Amino acid sequence: MKRLLILGGGTAGTRVANAVAKRRPDVSVTVADSHGDHLYQPANLYIPFGIDFETRRDARALLRESVVLRVERASRIDAAARTVHFESGVKVEYDALVIATGSRTDHDAIPGLSEAGHHFHCEKSARALKDALALFEGGKVIVGASRLPYKCPPSPIEFTLLLDERLREQGVRTRTEIHYVYPLPRVMSLAPVADAVDGIFKDRGIKTATSFETESADPEKRTIRAADGRVLPFDLLVMVPPHCGAPFLAESGFAGPGNWVKADKETMRVADGIYALGDAADLPVPKSGAAAHYQSDVVVENVLAEIDGGAPAAKYDGRVQCFCETGKNQALKIEFTYATPPERPKTSYLAHHQKAILNRLYFSLIPHGWL
Ligand SMILES: Cc1cc2nc3c(=O)[nH]c(=O)nc-3n(C[C@H](O)[C@H](O)[C@H](O)COP(=O)(O)OP(=O)(O)OC[C@H]3O[C@@H](n4cnc5c(N)ncnc54)[C@H](O)[C@@H]3O)c2cc1C
Numbered sequence: 001m002k003r004l005l006i007l008g009g010g011t012a013g014t015r016v017a018n019a020v021a022k023r024r025p026d027v028s029v030t031v032a033d034s035h036g037d038h039l040y041q042p043a044n045l046y047i048p049f050g051i052d053f054e055t056r057r058d059a060r061a062l063l064r065e066s067v068v069l070r071v072e073r074a075s076r077i078d079a080a081a082r083t084v085h086f087e088s089g090v091k092v093e094y095d096a097l098v099i100a101t102g103s104r105t106d107h108d109a110i111p112g113l114s115e116a117g118h119h120f121h122c123e124k125s126a127r128a129l130k131d132a133l134a135l136f137e138g139g140k141v142i143v144g145a146s147r148l149p150y151k152c153p154p155s156p157i158e159f160t161l162l163l164d165e166r167l168r169e170q171g172v173r174t175r176t177e178i179h180y181v182y183p184l185p186r187v188m189s190l191a192p193v194a195d196a197v198d199g200i201f202k203d204r205g206i207k208t209a210t211s212f213e214t215e216s217a218d219p220e221k222r223t224i225r226a227a228d229g230r231v232l233p234f235d236l237l238v239m240v241p242p243h244c245g246a247p248f249l250a251e252s253g254f255a256g257p258g259n260w261v262k263a264d265k266e267t268m269r270v271a272d273g274i275y276a277l278g279d280a281a282d283l284p285v286p287k288s289g290a291a292a293h294y295q296s297d298v299v300v301e302n303v304l305a306e307i308d309g310g311a312p313a314a315k316y317d318g319r320v321q322c323f324c325e326t327g328k329n330q331a332l333k334i335e336f337t338y339a340t341p342p343e344r345p346k347t348s349y350l351a352h353h354q355k356a357i358l359n360r361l362y363f364s365l366i367p368h369g370w371l
Contacts, residue, residue: 001028002307005084005092007074008100009033009059011289011366012278015296016098019369020304021064027307029067030092031059032084036071038062039123040362041151042289045158045325047126048133049166053359055123062367074101077252079271096273096303099254099261101246103151103279103287109242110146116217116224117237120159121151132236133166138175139235142224144182146214147242149258151279151287153188154324154334156180156240157197163238164204165327178205179232181212181224181239189286192344193324193334200326200347214239243287245280256282265338266315268299273306275299284338290322293371323355331355 004020006013009031021029036059043053060069070092076085083093105121107114118129143160145153160180167173180187180201186194187201187208201208213227217237224239225231245259254261254270260282261270268275277299278292285291295316302312318338323331324345331351336342345351358371365371 001026002095003027003093004029004096004098004303004307005094006031006098006100007033007084008102008278008280009036009038009063009069010100010102010278010292012102012280012292012296013098013100014038014059014062014366015293015369016100016277016299016303017067018062018064018367019296019300021066022369023300024304025066027304030070031063031067032070032072032074032086032092033059034071034073036060036069038363038366040359041121042359042362044120044123044126045155045162046359047123048120048129048159049162050130054363057363062363064367073248074246075248077248077254077274079253079274082273094273096307097275098299098303099249099270099274099276099280100278100292101249101280103149103243103245105241106244107241109244110214110216112217112219113146113214113239113241116219116222117239119238119240121155121240121243129238133163136172136236138172140177140179140233141236141238142179142181142232142234143238144180144209144212144214145240147183148189149260149287150240150243152322153190153286153288154193154322154332156182156238157188158325159238160206161200161204161327162325164206177207179207179209179234181209181214181226181232183211183213185211190334190336190342192342193332196332196344196346197324243279249280258282265318266298267302267312268295268316269302269312275303285318285320286322288320288322289371291320294319323351323358325352325355329353 261276301314332345
């Protein structure tokens with residue numbers, strides 16, 4: 001029996017594992033995940049506002065019965081021996097390997113940031129931010145992202161607009177200045193989306209500081225400093241921290257700066273019998289569950305082709321389809337591929353409700369590959 005080993009049991013790893021297990025009972029599929037919980041990270045955006053969707057489920061419950069789950073943290077890939085070493089000392093051999101270890105926040109990359117600021121990119125921090133928001137009575141708020149890449153590029157925009165809505169409901173908005181800061185020359189990487197968001201920010205009285213590469217934060221003075229010397233004061237700082245790939249990948253020989261795995265942007269192939277997808281892969285598309293969804297279909301085809309002695313022929317076209325909450329029960333729908341940039345999106349109630357359905361049904365849909 002050929003052996004497929006998948007590192008990471010999140011959105012990407014689960015989709016690949018279940019699809020291969022369903023199609024090919026003759027391939028043994030093992031998922032190794034460092035904690036064994038499958039996290040639904042988009043739910044973290046809503047926690048600070050007191051809106052709770054299910055955030056985690058036992059990874060076992062989402063995998064087909066024939067898939068073996070090992071709760072183990074990978075520590076080294078020996079590509080020559082087709083073996084992965086785990087922190088426990090266990091070694092697992094494979095015929096094909098899929099790297100789907102996601103991304104993580106790297107708090108120490110910006111001095112002072114973890115002491116000075118909040119964020120909502122993990123559940124614990126999102127809950128701490130909820131407590132901070134409950135005490136907030138007005139003042140200067142800075143929301144933004146510190147460095148690229150990070151997962152879900154629209155998420156600081158969504159947070160800004162949901163915060164604006166919440167503060168208006170509470171009657172605190174007139175006493176609050178919201179400043180959105182971003183490292184690029186516009187409020188997000190996709191120009192047509194940035195144009196649409198700019199218009200919304202203007203309508204809602206949200207200031208922006210672009211090309212703002214946050215270099216440090218001062219928790220005493222309550223300021224952030226950009227690489228170009230600009231300094232902004234805050235009473236509340238909500239900053240998406242820098243992200244990086246799993247640390248063990250740094251020594252793998254397959255990763256570049258930030259531990260992102262260098263995969264072919266179409267076939268997702270890294271090396272003989274090795275593929276990467278989702279947040280872990282260094283690809284010119286946003287790190288998102290939506291991208292991982294389309295990439296996993298390609299990885300399944302190509303892994304099976306290689307297991308059968310063929311060559312990878314399936315190609316990822318860079319497709320991403322996602323939603324950006326804009327408050328007031330509306331959202332922007334954003335769709336594009338490598339070849340087709342997004343159109344300038346319009347706010348719509350339908351887009352918001354489509355996202356709301358995903359938030360409620362994620363754990364019902366993911367085991368079947370419907371998401
Ligand atoms: C606030 C927020 C909002 C978001 N909103 C959206 C949205 O609206 N739409 C959207 O499409 N995406 C959204 N995302 C992004 C989405 O959650 C991620 O892009 C998606 O989860 C990536 O899937 P993945 O499988 O690559 O990584 P993950 O789902 O993070 O899974 C990676 C897995 O690898 C495991 N792992 C890590 N290191 C090791 C190791 N050494 N050994 C073994 N296992 C390991 C981890 O435990 C984890 O289970 C959002 C994210 C956040 C934080």
